[in-house]
Amino acid sequence: MNSSPAPLPAAPSTPGAPADSARRSRRKDARPGELLDAALDLFVEKGFAATRVEEVAARAGVSKGTLFLYFPSKLELFKAVVRHNIAGRFDEWREEMRDFDGSSCELLRHCFTVWWQRIGATKASGITKLILSEAGNFPELAQFYRQEVIAVGQELIRNILQRGMASGEFRAIDLDYAIYLVIAPMIFLMTWRHSIGMCVPDALGLTPEEFIAVQVDNLLLGLCTRPVPAPTSYCTP
Template sequence: MAETKSAERKQAKAKRRRDKEVRPQEIVAAAFEEFAEKGFAETRLEDVAARAKVSKGLPYLYFKTKVELFKAVIRSVITSHFEVLRERMETTELSTEEFLKGPFLSFIQELPGSRRAFIVRLLISEGYKHPELTQFYYENVISRGLETMRRLIDRGIERGEFKPTPLRDYPQLLVAPVLMAILWRALFERHYHLDTNKLLATNIDLLVEAVKAPPRQGAEGSGR
C-alpha cells in the first residue's frame, strides 16, 4: 500500500513538472495566434489564456506583462529559427556563394509566406507606439542577423571568393527585398501577383555577381 502511494506521488510530481514545462509553451503558442489575429494593442492576456485553455490568471504567472509575452513569442517564433541558420553557417562546408544561394536563400524565401511574417507586419504597423518592442527585436534579431551576414561576407573575402565592397557595410541589402515581399503580399498581392521567390533569388544573384572576386591571373592563363 505504501509503495502504491509513493508511486502515485512520484507520478503526480512528474505530471506537475511536465505541466510547468509545457504550459508556458502553450501560452506562447496561443499568444502568437492572438497577436497575429488582433495585433499587439488589441490582444488581451485573458484572451490568450482562453485560447490556451488555461485559467485566466495563469499567463501572468509566467509573463508579468504583455510586452514580456510578446518577447517570448519573438524568441520562440523568430529567434529559434534564425539560430538554426546561424549554426548551419558556422558548420557548413559550402562556399560562401553556395551558402547564399542555397540555405540562406531558402531561409529568406520561406519568410514572406510564413506565419512569422505577421510579427514583422505587426512591428511595422505598431512598433512606433511601442519602442520597447522594436528595441528588443533589433537587439535580438536584427543586430545579430547583420553580424552574421557580415561574418559570412568576411569569410567570402578571406577565402578569395569575394572582393572587398560596401556590401559588408550594408548587409541589409541582402534582406531588404524580404521586407518588400512581406508588404507586397499584405497590400498588393490581390492586385498583382509577385513571384517573391524569384525576386529574392534575383537579388542574391545580382549581389553575388557584384562582389565576386575577379579570376586569378594564373587561372585565366591556364584556361587559354
C-alpha cells in the same frame, strides 16, 4: 540551419502539492507552447496594441491567471514569442553557417532559401510587419527587437559577406551598408505577405522562391569578383 524553436518557459511549480496524474502533468508542460502559439496568432492578426492577454488565454484554453504564471505582462509574452520563434534560433543558425562547406555564393543562396522556408513562409514573419507598424508607439518593444533580432541577424549576414571577401569571391564593400542589400528583399516579402498579400494573395504575380532566386542572382552579380555559376534550380537550396 536547424529549425528547432527556442526552449519553452518552465512550468510553474506548486510547492507542497500532491503529485499530479501523468495526464495533468503533460497538460501543464504543454501550456507554455500553447500560449506562445496563441499569442503569435493574435499578435500577427491584430497587432501588439490590439491584442489582449484575455484573448490569448482564451485561445489557448486557459485562464488569464494561468497565463500570468508563465508571462508576467503582455510585453514579456511578446518577448517570449520572438525568442521562441526567431531569436532563440540564432545560435544554431550561426553554428550551421560556420560548418557550411560550400562557397560563399552557395552559402548566401542557402541562407536566403532556408530563411524563407523556416521564417518568411511561416506566421512568425508577421512579427516583422508588426514591429514596423507599431515600434513608434512601443519603444521598449522596438529596442528589444533591435537588440535580439536585428543586431544579431545583421551580424550573421556580415559574417557571410566577410567570408566571401576573405576567400576572394566577393569584392571589398562597406559592410555597414552591404548587409541591407541582403535584408531588403526579405523585409519586402514579409511586409507584402502580411499586408496586401493577405487580401490579394496573387497580387504580386510571383512565387516567393523565384523572387528570392532572382534577388540573390542580382546581389551576387554585384558582389562577386568573377561570373557567378548558375544554380541547378532556383527553388532548391
